[in-house]
Amino acid sequence: xxxxxxxxxxxxxxxxxxxxxxxxxxxxxxxxxxxxxxxxxxxxxxxxxxxxxxxxxxxxxxxxxxxxxxxxxxxxxxxxxxxxxxxxxxxxxxxxxxxxxxxxxxxxxxxxxxxxxxxxxxxxxxxxxxxxxxxxxxxxxxxxxxxxxxxxxxxxxxxxxxxxxxxxxxxxxxxxxxxxxxxxxxxxxxxxxxxxxxxxxxxxxxxxxxxxxxxxxxxxxxxxxxxxxxxxxxxxxxxxxxxxxxxxxxxxxxxxxxxxxxxxxxxxxxxxxxxxxxxxxxxxxxxxxxxxxxxxxxxxxxxxxxxxxxxxxxxxxxxxxxxxxxxxxxxxxxxxxxxxxxxxxxxxxxxxxxxxxxxxxxxxxxxxxxxxxxxxxxxxxxxxxxxxxxxxxxxxxxxxxxxxxxxxxxxxxxxxxxxxxxxxxxxxxxxxxxxxxxxxxxxxxxxxxxxxxxxxxxxxxxxxxxxxxxxxxxxxxxxxxxxxxxxxxxxxxxxxxxxxxxxxxxxxxxxxxxxxxxxxxxxxxxxxxxxxxxxxxxxxxxxxxxxxxxxxxxxxxxxxxxxx
Amino acid sequence: xxxxxxxxxxxxxxxxxxxxxxxxxxxxxxxxxxxxxxxxxxxxxxxxxxxxxxxxxxxxxxxxxxxxxxxxxxxxxxxxxxxxxxxxxxxxxxxxxxxxxxxxxxxxxxxxxxxxxxxxxxxxxxxxxxxxxxxxxxxxxxxxxxxxxxxxxxxx
Numbered sequence: 128x129x130x131x132x133x134x135x136x137x138x139x140x141x142x143x144x145x146x147x148x149x150x151x152x153x154x155x156x157x158x159x160x161x162x163x164x165x166x167x168x169x170x171x172x173x174x175x176x177x178x179x180x181x182x183x184x185x186x187x188x189x190x191x192x193x194x195x196x197x198x199x200x201x202x203x204x205x206x207x208x209x210x211x212x213x214x215x216x217x218x219x220x221x222x223x224x225x226x227x228x229x230x231x232x233x234x235x236x237x238x239x240x241x242x243x244x245x246x247x248x249x250x251x252x253x254x255x256x257x258x259x260x261x262x263x264x265x266x267x268x269x270x271x272x273x274x275x276x277x278x279x280x281x282x283x284x285x286x287x288x289x290x291x292x293x294x295x296x297x298x299x300x301x302x303x304x305x306x307x308x309x310x311x312x313x314x315x316x317x318x319x320x321x322x323x324x325x326x327x328x329x330x331x332x333x334x335x336x337x338x339x340x341x342x343x344x345x346x347x348x349x350x351x352x353x354x355x356x357x358x359x360x361x362x363x364x365x366x367x368x369x370x371x372x373x374x375x376x377x378x379x380x381x382x383x384x385x386x387x388x389x390x391x392x393x394x395x396x397x398x399x400x401x402x403x404x405x406x407x408x409x410x411x412x413x414x415x416x417x418x419x420x421x422x423x424x425x426x427x428x429x430x431x432x433x434x435x436x437x438x439x440x441x442x443x444x445x446x447x448x449x450x451x452x453x454x455x456x457x458x459x460x461x462x463x464x465x466x467x468x469x470x471x472x473x474x475x476x477x478x479x480x481x482x483x484x485x486x487x488x489x490x491x492x493x494x495x496x497x498x499x500x501x502x503x504x505x506x507x508x509x510x511x512x513x514x515x516x517x518x519x520x521x522x523x524x525x526x527x528x529x530x531x532x533x534x535x536x537x538x539x540x541x542x543x544x545x546x547x548x549x550x551x552x553x554x555x556x557x558x559x560x561x562x563x564x565x566x567x568x569x570x571x572x573x574x575x576x577x578x579x580x581x582x583x584x585x586x587x588x589x590x591x592x593x594x595x596x597x598x599x600x601x602x603x604x605x606x607x608x609x610x611x612x613x614x615x616x617x618x619x620x621x622x623x624x625x626x627x628x629x630x631x632x633x634x635x636x637x638x639x640x641x642x643x644x645x646x647x648x649x650x651x652x653x654x655x656x657x658x659x660x661x662x663x664x665x666x667x668x669x670x671x672x673x674x675x676x677x678x679x680x681x682x683x684x685x686x687x688x689x690x691x
Numbered sequence: 692x693x694x695x696x697x698x699x700x701x702x703x704x705x706x707x708x709x710x711x712x713x714x715x716x717x718x719x720x721x722x723x724x725x726x727x728x729x730x731x732x733x734x735x736x737x738x739x740x741x742x743x744x745x746x747x748x749x750x751x752x753x754x755x756x757x758x759x760x761x762x763x764x765x766x767x768x769x770x771x772x773x774x775x776x777x778x779x780x781x782x783x784x785x786x787x788x789x790x791x792x793x794x795x796x797x798x799x800x801x802x803x804x805x806x807x808x809x810x811x812x813x814x815x816x817x818x819x820x821x822x823x824x825x826x827x828x829x830x831x832x833x834x835x836x837x838x839x840x841x842x843x844x845x846x847x
Contacts, residue, residue, distance in 0.1 A: 249712060250719050254762045257708070274762060308704055308765045432756035 128299075132261035132292040133158035136225065139268040141168035142300045145196050147187065147556055148172070149180040153200025154240055156227030158292035160198075172556065172585055175577040177204050179549035181211020182575070185220050186553030189536045190511060192345060194276050195222045195553070201229055202240030205286075206247070210543060212282050213251035217540025218366065219343055221280035223271045224252075230290040231259060244286045253281030261294035269301045278311030279430040280343055311429060315446030315454060323401070323425045323442045324458045330399035330423075332471045333359045336382070339366025339539065340404020340428060346449035347532040350403060351375070353452055358465040360475045362390040364405055366539045369529035379475060380484055383411040384675045385521040388482035388684055391675065393475045394419050395682040402426045404448045407437040408540070417680035427451050482673070482686055484525055495519060495594040495665040498645060499526040502564060502592065505649060510562040511554050513537065515547035515571030518600035521671045523566040545574030551589040552582050562590065562653055569595040569619055572660070579632035582658040590652045590659045593625060596667045604670050608688065625662035634658035694745045696725075698770040698844050699755065704763040705731050705738040712761050713740060716754065722746065726777075726841035737765060743819075743842050772847045778816045778840040779826065780804075785811050787832040799825045810835065 130138070136159050140148065147170045152160040163171050174180035177199045188195030195215075199208045205226045215222045229238040245257045254274050256267045264287070271283040327333055341350050347370045354361050354377045362382040363370055371378040380387035382394055394400070400422040405411070412418040415437060426433075426440035427448055434443045444451055486496040499522050502510065512527055513536040514520040520537055529535050536554055538546035547565040555563035572593050582589050594600075599617040606614050626636030635657050637648035645663060652659035673684040703709045710729060717724050725743040732739050746754065751769060758767045783792060785806060792813060796802050799822070801815030815825050819842055826837060 245708065246711070249708075249715055306762070309762050430760070432753070432760055436753060436756075 128297065129295055130298045131158065131162075132258075132264050132287065132294050132296070133162045135261065135264045135296075135298050136268070136287070136292070137162045137166050137168065138298060139265060139300055140196065141166075143194070143268075143272050145169050145194075148196045148198055149174055149183040149187070149553065150198030151177050151180050151200070151204060153204045153227065155201035155229055155289045156198060156204070156225075156292075158289060159225070159227070159287075172552075172581065174549065175580050176575065177207035178210050178545065179575045179578045179581070181208050181215065181222070181224065182543075182546050182549035183553035183556070183581075184222055184224075185211065185215050185218075185546075186513060186536055186550030187557040188220050188222060188553070189550070190533055190554040191557035192533065193557070194272055195220065196225070197222065198225045200227045200240065201244065202242050204240075205244045206242060209247060209251065210541075212248055212284060214538055214541040214543045214546060215282040216251045216253065218339065218538065219280050220282065221275040222282035223268075223275050224282055224284045226284065226286050227292070228257070228286045228288040231288045232290070234288065245284065248284040252284045253279075255284040256286065258285060258287045258291050261291050261296045264291070265298060265300050269304050270306065273304045273306070274309065278309070279433075312431070312445045313429070313447040313450055315427065315444045315451035317454070319442060319444045320451060320454050321458065323444060324455060324462055326399060326423060326425060326442060327357065327359070327401065327459070328462050331468070332397045332474075333399040333401065333468065334393055334397040334422070335359055335361035336364070336394070336400050336402040336405050337361055337367040337370050338364045338403060338405025340448050341367055341370050342532045344404060344429070344448040345532075346404070346452055349449055349452040349456065353456055353459060356456065356465060357459055357463050358468060358472065359401075360393055360468075360472060362386070362394060364408070364411055365524055365537065367405070368524055368535040369532045372530045373528040374530075379479065381524055382681070383408075384413065384677070385525065385671050385673070387479070387484040387525075388673055388686065389475060389478035391681040391684060392478045395421075395680075396474070397422045400424050402428075402440075403452065404428060406433045412437070412681070413675045414678055414680045417682070489666065492666045493640065493642065493645065493663060495522050495596070495669055496526050497642070498592065498594060498663055498665065499523050499566060501642070501645060502566070502649065503528040505646070506562055506564065506653070508534070510534075510564045511536065511558055513547045513551040513554055513563070513565045515565070515567045515574070516542045516544045517568045517571060518596075518604065518669070518671050519566050519568045519571075519594040521601075522594070544571040547571060548575050548589065548591060549578045549581070551591075552578060552585075552587045555587040555589055556585070563588070565589055565591045567591055567593050568600060569593055569597060569622060570599040573623075576628070579629065579634055579658060583633040588656050588658050590649070590661065592649075592661045593663060594665050595622075595662055596665050596669065597622065598667065601671070607668070607670070609676070625660045629658070629660040632658070634660065637661045639663045694747055697744050697746055697751050698773060698775065698842060699742045699744065699751070699758075700768055700770065700844060701740040701742065701758055701764060702732070702737050702766040703740060704765070705736055706763060709738075709763045710740070712763070713742075713758065716757050716761075717744065722750070722754070726839070728841040728843055741841070741843050768846075770844050770846055773844045774847060775818050775842050775844045776816055777819045777822050777842045778814060779822050780812055780814050780838045781826070781829060781834045782810050782812050782836040783829075783832050783834055785809055792829065792832055795825065795828055
């Protein structure tokens with residue numbers, strides 16, 4: 128079949144069973160958009176900013192486990208998308224991002240809307256391509272999907288000059304792919320696995336440290352089985368929320384900077400840590416030399432570069448989490464006595480009794496933690512939760528009763544404000560039967576507010592719950608605690624009228640100051656199934672607690688903050 | 692952790708952009724590359740890149756893992772037991788003492804390779820440290836230009 132490069136892009140996406148592309152057209156990608164106009168193999172969702180298009184594809188990918196696809200033009204279209212690429216790279220989200228480029232003959236001439244896109248995307252993608260000949264296009268797109276979705280997943284960027292999308296060549300989409308230089312290790316070493324099981328058997332205070340790799344690997348069921356069988360206390364990272372489910376009695380809570388006292392103390396007291404798909408992020412470990420310093424470490428990860436990167440692993444196991452844990456289960460059944468750790472479990476329970484994750488509710492002012500808990504009570508399993516970045520993100524992670532993997536979608540590694548709303552649009556597109564809630568702040572929501580238009584146009588009813596404290600809250604909290612209350616540039620008292628703002632885009636706005644108003648607003652928005660902004664006025668100076676100050680040790684938590 | 696000189700070989704698919712991927716890993720972390728040589732491996736689609744850098748064991752271990760993660764990289768290894776060679780070209784005014792220079796070059800596996808009206812060019816090929824020594828020794832002949840090739844290495 129002799130077709131143009133642009134048609135090849137369409138045919139390749141259809142061959143990869145892509146059902147939706149998030150994007151924004153422009154000069155250099157017009158040939159492809161012309162073919163999008165003519166086809167009906169997939170839906171194109173027009174975002175209102177390229178960054179949002181990428182975040183929407185990320186949200187779609189995280190909610191469904193499929194490869195997210197986004198399309199943008201050259202120059203500013205591409206540079207706007209870079210934050211999204213970096214975000215997907217940090218959180219290992221499988222994505223294929225296609226950008227237009229100026230024609231080959233103009234590359235390097237400072238042409239209109241020209242930028243060295245592959246030069247920019249190189250450090251923030253798993254791999255990238257500049258396509259110089261349409262003959263290579265089918266193979267490159269096949270490779271892009273393969274690389275994005277295998278091994279440690281990540282975004283792959285394909286930059287296509289305009290004359291290449293116009294070039295006519297024979298099209299045959301490869302059925303399979305073999306890359307001599309790219310062969311991720313998916314099966315764990317059997318001897319290492321046996322040694323790890325023996326180490327667990329020998330331990331008296333073991334702990335599971337569960338990371339986002341479990342979600343990426345679709346291994347939550349296997350991990351839950353292993354945890355339940357061994358009765359070993361477990362902590363989840365921010366990215367792993369939903370792995371065990373809030374009602375699992377082996378789950379302590381989230382660990383790290385804003386983890387629970389029990390999670391952090393248990394980690395500090397453990398004599399063996401089983402890290403699964405986690406990467407020892409500095410927001411998790413605090414001061415590295417003090418992190419779980421009594422523990423021998425088993426580290427299971429598909430990325431060899433993650434193992435012993437920050438903390439030396441005594442039992443490194445390179446492999447896909449799902450495969451490795453599957454092999455651990457029968458061995459664990461044989462060799463590990465689930466009753467053995469009763470005393471350790473009691474210690475952990477006592478940590479939790481001593482300082483449970485909690486907050487002081489109030490009758491006078493809405494507490495942001497209450498709002499999160501209330502969403503959980505009203506919607507629970509029926510909602511998927513995305514967030515932006517800041518205090519609201521931490522409260523959501525601490526207080527929402529997550530019940531399943533892929534229910535929780537947040538920007539963890541890069542910490543991208545503006546992620547939540549477009550991601551929630553992608554989540555809704557991927558999981559139309561769940562309520563898509565974006566828990567956000569009054570700072571973050573304005574960073575991609577234009578997506579109100581996308582959500583309304585495509586009838587993707589995302590409900591944004593703005594925990595509005597008139598502050599850039601997390602930065603304000605640090606300024607209060609560590610910068611003698613010099614609230615430099617964090618007072619956001621100047622605000623739009625969020626109700627009118629939502630209405631002007633064709634959505635619904637709610638102003639909420641009391642618990643009753645919140646219940647009514649959320650119920651109304653869910654019932655009406657519309658795009659909504661719920662502007663919730665919350666306690667202005669509420670802090671996220673407990674807290675491990677940056678660079679501090681996990682066992683040295685700030686449990687309350689007394690204003691001096 | 693002591694910083695030591697390291698020689699790393701990277702076998703890569705011979706394609707555009709692969710060099711910048713590798714250089715980017717170093718520059719993005721603020722590590723300097725002392726020398727870098729690239730040439731195709733005969734009768735294959737691969738090239739060999741030989742990198743000389745400084746770093747602690749941990750840093751180099753991490754760099755090697757990161758290099759491995761790059762899609763077009765086939766193999767990475769740090770040399771422990773190796774033969775190293777480096778070449779240098781030096782240009783002298785033709786008025787300098789020809790025979791002295793020729794004798795020095797010979798001691799470092801080299802010779803005079805070109806003589807023009809004003810200048811002569813000689814080459815030497817030796818282990819990098821001996822090339823250093825040679826370049827010190829020829830200072831008194833007023834070299835006008837010096838070009839070093841960077842190190843190539845082979846495991847014993």
